[in-house]
Amino acid sequence: MQMWRRLVAGSLLAITLLTAACGGSNEEPAEVPTGEVSFKKHVQPILLRNCVGCHGGSAGLWLDRYETVMEGTPRAPVIIPGDPDASELYLRITGQKQPAMPIGGRKLRPEQIETIRLWIAQGAKDN
Numbered sequence: 001m002q003m004w005r006r007l008v009a010g011s012l013l014a015i016t017l018l019t020a021a022c023g024g025s026n027e028e029p030a031e032v033p034t035g036e037v038s039f040k041k042h043v044q045p046i047l048l049r050n051c052v053g054c055h056g057g058s059a060g061l062w063l064d065r066y067e068t069v070m071e072g073t074p075r076a077p078v079i080i081p082g083d084p085d086a087s088e089l090y091l092r093i094t095g096q097k098q099p100a101m102p103i104g105g106r107k108l109r110p111e112q113i114e115t116i117r118l119w120i121a122q123g124a125k126d127n
């Protein structure tokens, strides 16, 4: 009995993970959060799923953790707290600066872009 339960739970987990891996960013349920945007809860999942494949250990820009996101590139920050329109990261995900990000991939959804814009506008806090 116990073992069956474990098997079923294991398969469900595998299916969930597979669906998440294959579904890509366009199947995530996403809404613009009301109130304060949280880096951990709202912004980081978007970056982990859509950006860290490339920006997770090379390319001079790591987007996996708050500290590295705020560090930016060796040349310059990519987030200017309070000012999305001066933030390289925001300009790239909106395509105002080329090459647009994710490079060669599907653009983030408008709700995801707005979530990141709000987080920067609210001061890009480590929350």
Ligand code: HEC
Binding pocket: 047, 050, 051, 052, 053, 054, 055, 059, 061, 063, 073, 078, 088, 089, 090, 092, 093, 098, 099, 101, 102, 103, 104, 105, 108
């Ligand atoms: C397929 C690989 C890939 C993916 C996925 C990707 N990037 Fe990039 N990104 C690059 C490369 C390569 C560059 C350098 C290109 C250039 O600026 O000439 C770059 C540059 C950048 C820069 C500019 C850094 C600088 O030098 O000023 C930012 C900001 C950025 N990416 C953010 C993101 C964000 C945010 C995401 C996810 C939404 C993302 N990238 C997804 C490959 C990728």
